[in-house]
Amino acid sequence: MFREGDSMGSFFKITQGIVAVSRTLEDGRRQIVALRAPGDCVGYLETDGNYAFQGEALTDVEACAFDRRKFDVFVQHHPDLAAALADTLSGALKQTGQNMLVMGQLKSTERVANFLSEIVALYRQRRVPTRPLTLHITRSEIGDYLGLTIETVSRSFGKLKKRNVIALIESDSIIILDDKRLAEIGKVAR
Amino acid sequence: MFREGDSMGSFFKITQGIVAVSRTLEDGRRQIVALRAPGDCVGYLETDGNYAFQGEALTDVEACAFDRRKFDVFVQHHPDLAAALADTLSGALKQTGQNMLVMGQLKSTERVANFLSEIVALYRQRRVPTRPLTLHITRSEIGDYLGLTIETVSRSFGKLKKRNVIALIESDSIIILDDKRLAEIGKVAR
DNA sequence: CGTTAGATTGAGGGGATTCAAAATTGGTGG
DNA sequence: CCACCAATTTTGAATCCCCTCAATCTAACG
Numbered sequence: 001m002f003r004e005g006d007s008m009g010s011f012f013k014i015t016q017g018i019v020a021v022s023r024t025l026e027d028g029r030r031q032i033v034a035l036r037a038p039g040d041c042v043g044y045l046e047t048d049g050n051y052a053f054q055g056e057a058l059t060d061v062e063a064c065a066f067d068r069r070k071f072d073v074f075v076q077h078h079p080d081l082a083a084a085l086a087d088t089l090s091g092a093l094k095q096t097g098q099n100m101l102v103m104g105q106l107k108s109t110e111r112v113a114n115f116l117s118e119i120v121a122l123y124r125q126r127r128v129p130t131r132p133l134t135l136h137i138t139r140s141e142i143g144d145y146l147g148l149t150i151e152t153v154s155r156s157f158g159k160l161k162k163r164n165v166i167a168l169i170e171s172d173s174i175i176i177l178d179d180k181r182l183a184e185i186g187k188v189a190r
Numbered sequence: 191m192f193r194e195g196d197s198m199g200s201f202f203k204i205t206q207g208i209v210a211v212s213r214t215l216e217d218g219r220r221q222i223v224a225l226r227a228p229g230d231c232v233g234y235l236e237t238d239g240n241y242a243f244q245g246e247a248l249t250d251v252e253a254c255a256f257d258r259r260k261f262d263v264f265v266q267h268h269p270d271l272a273a274a275l276a277d278t279l280s281g282a283l284k285q286t287g288q289n290m291l292v293m294g295q296l297k298s299t300e301r302v303a304n305f306l307s308e309i310v311a312l313y314r315q316r317r318v319p320t321r322p323l324t325l326h327i328t329r330s331e332i333g334d335y336l337g338l339t340i341e342t343v344s345r346s347f348g349k350l351k352k353r354n355v356i357a358l359i360e361s362d363s364i365i366i367l368d369d370k371r372l373a374e375i376g377k378v379a380r
Numbered sequence: 381c382g383t384t385a386g387a388t389t390g391a392g393g394g395g396a397t398t399c400a401a402a403a404t405t406g407g408t409g410g
Numbered sequence: 411c412c413a414c415c416a417a418t419t420t421t422g423a424a425t426c427c428c429c430t431c432a433a434t435c436t437a438a439c440g
Contacts, residue, residue, distance in 0.1 A: 030295075104221040139420095149396075150420095152397075171405075338429095341429075
C-alpha cells in the first residue's frame with residue numbers, strides 16, 4: 001500500500017482485510033510493528049512528509065483513502081474529532097508498549113501464546129468467529145511480528161499443541177482448547 | 191511517580207531529570223518502554239481511569255503535574271493544543287515502532303550501539319554536552335530498556351570498546367570515538 | 381578501612397537461529 | 411480424480427548467542 005520513505009499523500013481507513021505496518025533494515029530483516037484490521041487506520045505516521053513505516057496488505061484489502069493535508073485542516077475545526085484522534089493514537093501507543101514488553105521479556109512460546117490470545121480478543125471484539133480460529137497470516141509474518149524465525153514459531157505451535165492448549169486443523173486454522181492456560185503462558189494481564 | 195494500575199489523577203511534564211516509563215510482569219521481569227527527558231510528558235496513558243504504565247524517576251526529577259480531567263476539557267477548546275497533542279503522540283508512536291525493530295531484529299551489541307546513537311542524538315537536540323557522554327542510568331536500566339541482561343550490556347560495551355568505537359571514562363561516562371561506525375553498527379537509518 | 385551497590389569477567393548451559401531435508405498444503409492441468 | 415509442482419510448514423542436527431550463576435573488581439560513602 002505504501003513504502004517507508006515514500007512521499008505521503010493520504011492515509012487509509014481499512015474497511016476489509018488485514019494490513020501489516022512494518023519497517024525493514026537494509027540487510028532485509030523486517031519487523032512488523034502492528035497488525036491492523038477493519039476500522040483501523042494505517043499510513044498516518046510521517047517524518048517530514050514521508051511515510052514513517054511500510055504498509056502491506058496481508059489479505060485482500062479494501063480501504064478508504066483520506067488526503068492527509070485536508071484531514072488535518074478538517075480536524076482543526078472539529079474538536080471532537082481531534083479528541084477521537086488522540087484516543088486512537090493513545091490506544092496504539094499502549095499497544096506498542098505492550099508489544100515491547102512481549103518482545104523484550106517473553107520467550108518464544110510465551111510470545112506465540114500471547115499473540116494467539118491477542119488475536120482471539122481482537123476477533124471476539126469484532127464478532128469474527130474464533131472457533132476455529134483462522135489466522136490469515138503466515139508463519140513468516142508471525143515471526144516478523146514477534147521477532148522470531150519461522151522455524152521457532154512452528155516449534156512453539158508444536159509445544160502448545162503437545163501441551164493440549166491448542167489443536168491444529170490446518171496450519172492456518174486452529175482451535176483453542178484451553179483459553180485460560182493460553183493467556184497464562186502468554187502472560188496476558190488479568 | 192506512579193504505578194501501573196493506580197487510579198490516575200494527573201500527568202506530568204518533566205522539567206528536570208530522566209523518567210523511565212515501564213511495565214512489569216508478575217514474575218518481576220521489567221520492560222522499560224520509553225525514556226523521557228525534560229520537556230516530555232509522562233503518565234498520560236490510561237486504561238479506564240488507571241495508569242497504563244509505571245513511571246519511575248531514574249535521577250532527581252522535577253515535574254509539573256496537570257489534572258488530566260481539566261486538561262482534556264481545556265484541549266477541547268484549543269484546537270492548536272489538540273494538534274500539538276496529536277503530534278506528540280505521533281512522535282512517541284514512531285519512537286516505539288523503532289524500538290520494536292531494535293528489540294525484534296538487532297543483536298545485543300547492535301542494540302547497545304543503537305541505544306548510544308539515540309542518546310547522543312537526543313542530547314544534541316537538547317544542547318546537553320555529549321563529550322564525554324554521561325548516561326545517568328545504570329546497566330540494569332539499559333538492559334531493561336533493550337531486553338537484555340546487565341551482563342550482556344556490559345559485554346556489549348566491552349566489544350564496542352575493543353573495536354575502538356567508544357572509550358569508557360567511568361562506567362557511567364563514555365566518549366564516542368567513531369560516531370559513524372556506531373550508527374552503522376546500531377543500524378540507525380540514514 | 382570496611383561496607384555496599386554497581387560493573388566486569390569467566391565458565392557453563394540453554395534457547396533461538398541457521399542450514400538442510402522431509403512433509404504438508406494448495407493450485408493447475410491432464 | 412489424480413498427478414505434478416511450487417510454496418509453506420514441519421522436523422532434525424549443529425552452531426551461536428545470550429542467559430544464568432558465580433567470583434572478582436571498582437567506586438562511593440560512612
